[in-house]
Amino acid sequence: WFTECMGAGCPIKIESRHQLMVQEDCPASFNTPVSSSCVRVSPYACQRRTPLRDINRIFTDAFDIMAENYEFWESKGPRVAYQRASAVLKSLPFPIVTMKDVEDLPHLREEMKYIIEEIIEDRKSSKVEEVRSSERYKSFKIFTSIFGVGLKTTEKWYRMGYRTLEDITSSNCLKFTSMQKHGLLYYEDIASYVTKKEADAVERLIKTIIWGFVSDAIVTVTGGFRRGKNIGHDVDILITCPQKRDEIQILHKTINSLKKMNLVLFHDIVESTFDDTKRPSRYVDSLDHFQKSFLILQLQKEEENTYIHKPNKSEAQRSWKAIRVDLVVTPYEQYAFAILGWTGSQQFERDLRRFASHEKKMMLDNHALYDKSKHLQCCELQMIVYEFLGIG
Numbered sequence: 001w002f003t004e005c006m007g008a009g010c011p012i013k014i015e016s017r018h019q020l021m022v023q024e025d026c027p028a029s030f031n032t033p034v035s036s037s038c039v040r041v042s043p044y045a046c047q048r049r050t051p052l053r054d055i056n057r058i059f060t061d062a063f064d065i066m067a068e069n070y071e072f073w074e075s076k077g078p079r080v081a082y083q084r085a086s087a088v089l090k091s092l093p094f095p096i097v098t099m100k101d102v103e104d105l106p107h108l109r110e111e112m113k114y115i116i117e118e119i120i121e122d123r124k125s126s127k128v129e130e131v132r133s134s135e136r137y138k139s140f141k142i143f144t145s146i147f148g149v150g151l152k153t154t155e156k157w158y159r160m161g162y163r164t165l166e167d168i169t170s171s172n173c174l175k176f177t178s179m180q181k182h183g184l185l186y187y188e189d190i191a192s193y194v195t196k197k198e199a200d201a202v203e204r205l206i207k208t209i210i211w212g213f214v215s216d217a218i219v220t221v222t223g224g225f226r227r228g229k230n231i232g233h234d235v236d237i238l239i240t241c242p243q244k245r246d247e248i249q250i251l252h253k254t255i256n257s258l259k260k261m262n263l264v265l266f267h268d269i270v271e272s273t274f275d276d277t278k279r280p281s282r283y284v285d286s287l288d289h290f291q292k293s294f295l296i297l298q299l300q301k302e303e304e305n306t307y308i309h310k311p312n313k314s315e316a317q318r319s320w321k322a323i324r325v326d327l328v329v330t331p332y333e334q335y336a337f338a339i340l341g342w343t344g345s346q347q348f349e350r351d352l353r354r355f356a357s358h359e360k361k362m363m364l365d366n367h368a369l370y371d372k373s374k375h376l377q378c379c380e381l382q383m384i385v386y387e388f389l390g391i392g
């Protein structure tokens with residue numbers, strides 16, 4: 001039902017989330033190279049088309065490293081600025097060749113243009129190389145990639161003098177949470193990519209289990225795979241059912257079934273913290289309040305499984321691979337908003353919320369769309385369509 005809603009007398013079909021984006025004025029095709037002079041780039045990611053293949057990766061990788069490093073220093077302003085600039089470059093349908101190509105782009109600060117200039121001239125930026133080779137960045141990159149390890153723990157370990165994964169695993173004085181223990185146990189598998197084929201296998205498994213006890217449940221793979229990516233770091237799955245009594249039990253039942261099949265290597269359930277009186281959050285990066293489970297599943301390898309990456313040592317020896325899966329259960333009436341919020345990318349979501357707030361005087365989160373001028377009234381899905389297409 002998410003894909004169809006009724007307009008003024010005629011049904012509006014939403015084939016994909018991309019229809020919510022407003023097309024650029026320039027009729028440029030994204031398959032054919034176009035010049036920078038005919039492209040107008042919106043400051044909002046939700047008004048831009050972003051091709052899956054990033055033709056300016058040499059620049060966006062550099063900006064992503066800068067953003068990550070600022071995140072490691074908990075400098076939110078510069079982190080968001082670099083993420084935003086990186087997203088702008090990812091949307092470009094032409095390769096950056098000269099500085100003229102970037103002169104009119106939004107969100108590009110002088111220091112960022114300097115990095116672009118360095119890369120155009122030398123294929124690399126001294127500032128980015130300095131960050132990339134710094135001991136702190138390298139250690140933070142490793143520690144934060146462990147499932148269950150956030151910035152606070154990373155900071156603590158770094159201050160204690162730990163630098164490498166081996167330092168952590170061989171330490172006698174560190175205490176780990178259960179999540180971290182499992183993160184370390186399956187580190188190589190989790191740090192490597194989940195392929196589309198593996199995501200499809202997880203989707204089939206979860207659907208078979210769920211439809212075994214709730215035949216009308218809706219199960220959708222979201223995140224990067226819904227955007228058409230071929231690889232990801234996890235599989236994000238949204239679940240809902242029309243009957244409230246089914247919704248309440250569905251997550252626990254699913255995990256029990258997975259356990260009976262001996263497929264659960266780790267799981268953690270976070271119960272819903274949904275409180276209607278405390279919403280919406282004005283913070284564009286705020287998390288949602290759905291019931292969810294963070295899992296590590298043991299996925300049996302298929303015979304014909306072809307790796308798009310080199311299998312790591314432990315992965316090559318086993319008949320299974322550890323896969324990170326997020327299961328999220330949403331109330332039926334909030335499902336459309338949850339899908340919108342969980343499809344990503346992170347920058348798309350952030351800008352969608354900023355766009356709603358700054359341009360439409362509304363507030364959007366993963367639960368609803370609120371009209372600020374009408375005492376935070378919850379709206380219907382079709383309102384999203386009308387508002388964002390500007391046809392209300």
Ligand code: DCT
Pocket residue numbers: 222223224225229231232233234235236285341342343344345346349350
């Ligand atoms: N999300 C968000 N804000 C965040 C993190 C996530 O809005 N700070 C949304 C967008 C994507 C979705 O949740 C799932 O998150 P991830 O799995 O982290 O992102 P992804 O795009 O699926 O990336 P990957 O392909 O690496 O899994």
Ligand code: MG
Pocket residue numbers: 222223224225232233234235236
């Ligand atoms: Mg994901």
